[in-house]
Amino acid sequence: MDKGSPDELTVISDPVVVTENNTQEEQTNEAQELFDDNASTDSAYDDQRADEKPTPEQSPEDERKKREEEKKRKKKEEEEAAKKPFGLGADFEPLLNDVETSDITLFIQDENDEKFSVNAHSLILSTRSHVIKKMIQENGGSKELFVPQIKSRRVLEQLVRFLYTDKVSDGLEDIFIDLIKTATTFEAVHLKVACGAFSSDKLTEDNWLEFYQFAKENNEKDLAENSLQFIASNFETGLLEHQQYRDLPFNVICDLLERDDLGCEETALFNMILNWQEHKQASDEEIQKAVDLIRLPIVSARDLKKTFKDHKLINKDRYVEAMEYHVMPEFFDSQLIQNEKRFHFRRAMLKFVWVTQRGNFNNYKISQDGNTIEKTGANNWDLMGISSKPLESGIQYFQVKIDQLNTDRSGMAIGLTYDPNMGSSSYSSCMSVSMEYGAYNLVAVPGKPAHNYQVGDVFGFVVDFISDEVRVYENGKLAYTSTGHHCKKLWAIVCLYYKDDRVSLCNDYPLNKLSNEV
Secondary structure, three states, X not given: OOOOOOOOOEEOOOOOEEOOOOOHHHHHHHHHHHHHHHHHHHHHHHHHHHHOOOOOOOOHHHHHHHHHHHHHHHHHHHHHHHHOOOOHHHHHHHHOOOOOOOOEEEEEEOOOOOEEEEEEOHHHHHHHOHHHHHHHHOOOOOOEEXXXXXXXXXXXXXXXXXXXXXXXXXXXHHHHHXXXXXXXXXXXXXXXXXXXXXXXXXXXXXXXXXXXXXXXXXXXXXXHHHHHHHHXXXXXXXXXXXXXXXXXXXXXXXXXXXXXXXXXXXXXXXXXXXXXXXHHOOOHHHHHHHHOOOOHHHOOHHHHHHHHXXXXXXXXXXXHHHHHHHHOHHHOOHHHHHHOHHHOXXXXXXXXXXXXXXXXXXXXXXXXXXOEXXXXXXXXXXXXXXXXXXXXXXXXXXXXXXXXXXXXXXXXXXXXXXXXXXXXXXXHHOEEEEOOOOEEEEOOEOOXXXXXXXXXXXXXXXXXXXXXXXXXXXXXXXXXXXEOOOOOOEEEEEEEOOOOOEEEEEOOOOHHHOEOOX
16 A cells, blocks of 8 residues: 555554544644643642652561561471372372363272262373273273273272372271272282282281182282281280181181291190081091191100190101100201201290289389380389290290380380399399390390480390390391390390380281391
8 A cells, every 4th residue: 555545544542543534623633632631640640649658668677577477488388388298199189080170980880780980081090000091992982981890989989099199098998808809900000019018907806817818819928928927926815715716717727837926835736726626527637737737846745745645646657756856856857857847946926914023013004904014103223014924935026115205315124034033123134125224235244335216116035945046126127136045934024214104015027027137
């Protein structure tokens, strides 16, 4: 378009539009109106500025306070953020069952033929499970995916939750087996591991057998071992005392008898087999395998003659071997003794309660179950607790946990004594973890240098009467070893110096999981 064309519009400002068709007078009038409006606005603005009071400059003290407040605010935000879980799992958790962002719906038909669904994200599911990825790919692009392998609403919820967050919720003991099966089906390896570890912590005398049988059927070795380990450590007080073994399958009876950590006398185990036979009305042939697992060489000579000598189920050659082993152990081949389990003493956690032998009874209290001792009197050395029975055969151990401390200073001795009637002034003659001197003492002979201890620490003592060795463990790791010249009968002992200090018996570190590396 040529310059000066009548059709050309030139925008000067709003609302004044000037074209070459405007007359000079019209342009002048419009410009004057615009000027008057601007002048009026400027005047009003100047009046407003005149009414405002000038803001005084902040003093250095005010600026300092402002900086401090800002610093506190940021610190508070950081502390609150630190309390929240972090990582991809924490970031993905808000996406669980989110309707707005989800692109697929998983649904199941439960045992009652009721439909239940969960909203999810196909990308997350496909990344976490190759099986689910294949199911999505074969679903023909549908936004709904039926999962026939799952029949429980809670199992579906927990599967999806774990795929998003890597976390297993509490209170799921009743569906753990179903969860492990589901984890196996969908190749969710980490869920399988998490369930196995968590369920081991939830084992009870009521559910261990169910977990064990499931683990054996599905080759879950860790869960199977943990289940047997649990009941082995509670064998005398659980299965044996209440005769719960009578309802066990025979293969489980044999699996238990194979273990080295079954804390029970061989004569009691033999009587258990006979009681099981009577209860099940089983034949001699049916129980012979279990009888052959009784370790005759470690039975005392008196019990061998009294219980086993003329019994029809006892192999005569094995009986003679056991008697000869008692009379001439040095003539037995060392390889035979090392390789054959029937020569191995069973390692057992000593089951006892704390009792009082000497000392001021007003200075301490023992819990009703006998597991816990607390100093209630004035600060002083006072013999407080002795085990209700001694350690005297095979390989036995016990563990004591520090539950409460009044002070950071040293003030307790936990260990072993050969004299259950010892006075409070002679406690140091026992083998102990002597906190007062910061060393492991054995009959007043200094051991390792001082060490720190705190609430939650666990001290364990393994007494090996076969090798004449005592091992002291601190939080599952070997701390001190004493070899040779030990008494053939020892009692556990605890002495507390400071008021309100408290310790209790525990089994936080199973014997087969203790580390022998110093």
